[in-house]
Amino acid sequence: MVARRIRASGPRVLLAVAAAPAHDPALLCAPLGPGVRPRLCHVVRDEGGFGFSVTHGLPEHPGSFWLVLSPGGAAERAGVPPGARLLEVNGLSVEQLTHSQLRRRLRRSGAQVTLLVAAPEVEEQCRRLGVPLAAPLAEGWALPAGPRRLHLQEGPRGFGFLLREEKGVGGRLGQFLWEVDPGLPADQAGMRAGDRLLAVAGESVEGLGHAETVSRIRAQGSRVALTVVDPEADRFFRMVRLSPLLFLEGAETEDPPGEDAALPPAPRGSRQGSRRCSLYPGPGGGYGFRLSYQAGGPRLSIAQVTPGGAAARAGLQPGDEILEVNGRPVDGEQDVDRLHRLAEAEPPLCLRLGARSPRGWSEL
Structure with a gap:
């Protein structure tokens, strides 16, 4: 298990060791908080x-x-x-x-x-x-690329993708996702052909063979959470010699499944429940999305997402309703101004999102 975790850490690994058993293990890896x-x-x-x-x-x-x-x-x-x-x-x-x-x-x-x-x-x-x-x-x-978390609910025709072992960036063997069928769960979750699989249910599969990786996926049953990275992000993290799994802060996450876990996948373009994401400003200083406010319906939602921007990398999509900003519920038109002010505050910008339809927009 220890050897596997070391192999999964990428080109560089940080180890905490004790010179003698008398040392307090709690002091070996003192936590470093944000900032x-x-x-x-x-x-x-x-x-x-x-x-x-x-x-x-x-x-x-x-x-x-x-x-x-x-x-x-x-x-x-x-x-x-x-x-x-x-x-x-x-x-x-x-x-x-x-x-x-x-x-x-x-x-x-x-x-x-x-x-x-x-x-x-x-x-x-x-x-x-x-x-x-x-x-x-x-x-x-403001990293140019990062890993993504995908949450798949198996449908009548399966998950809708092919897993294949091949050489990736730098000639290293890995597990790659191909033949993503349009409209099936993998496609709905945001999987892209050529993504490399990093983890299954939060556990790294780096260094595992094809058969063992497939077994890990099948063991999850009809719901599976995959962490993936696209070729651009793969090249970036190889350049800085770090595992992409170290930088999941901005990746999309969903709430744990509740009573709706047995429901069929939602239609394409919509999501069940809500999810949280953390955004860091892009190279130009912005978060890469525009807002919509509608007094009589969904109060605040995403009207437009800049391709390749911070919001796009975090998984935001047009029509997502903003339910909370930095832990505070969104409940009125004044939240548009509050979001503009937060864009200038210390990152990250933490949003809780639902799925709605956009009407009008303002820039952030």
């Missing part, structure tokens, strides 16, 4: 460049770099905190680099760069707890 973890930030160059400059320590201490942000620049919009220490560029450590080598690495990144950074308070917290500033502990901000 006190390193950040993995994806920065897209704009007319002002990446929006940061680099300062460094003494020449005899290469690899000590800090970022000075341009107000309102690309790095600030991507979630880089003020005074952050730079730890990695595109998945590679800067610890042994000189300032000129770092500049060359940033130039070679082109129009986009992914940075692992730590704010001063994060460094202090990790030092106090004895926790390394390690990439597997990072929270993702």
Whole structure:
């Protein structure tokens, strides 16, 4: 079991070990809450460049770099905190680099760069707890792609997809989803041909053979939850050398099935129940959706979703009704203004969604 979990962790793994049995296991992996973890930030160059400059320590201490942000620049919009220490560029450590080598690495990144950074308070917290500033502990901000959770209810014609073992990004064997039948449960859940399967019912299947993966799926019965990643996201996480399963915060989740678990799948374009999702701003600083308000019907709903934006990656669709915002129920027209203000607040934006029909819209 331990070996399987290590294999499933991707190219990098973080282990907590005890030097002697007398050590308290509760102290080995002290939890780091939101805001006190390193950040993995994806920065897209704009007319002002990446929006940061680099300062460094003494020449005899290469690899000590800090970022000075341009107000309102690309790095600030991507979630880089003020005074952050730079730890990695595109998945590679800067610890042994000189300032000129770092500049060359940033130039070679082109129009986009992914940075692992730590704010001063994060460094202090990790030092106090004895926790390394390690990439597997990072929270993702404005990442260009991410994993998705799919919830399937088997229909009379099955789930409607084919699972096949083949080589993926980097030539590594994996389990891939193909031949997604239009209108069947897999298609309704958002499965795309070419998705790679990461987990079944929340348990990683990385490193498992085809037969064992199929057995895991069949063991779930008529309802199955799959975590998948598309080829674009697969390439990104391979570049930063991290498992996509570490960054599920923005992936769509559904409430646990209740009494309606035995019902047939909902018609295409609608959903039963409600679900929650957490959104982080995209490279341009927005969440990538427009709002609709209707006084006499569904109060607040999604009118339009920008393809490839933060909302699209989190699974939002036109017609989704907004039931709660950051834990507070939505109950009137004033919530439109409240959502606009929340768009400028500290991420994530946490929504509870239902399914409704859109009428009119306003931009967010």
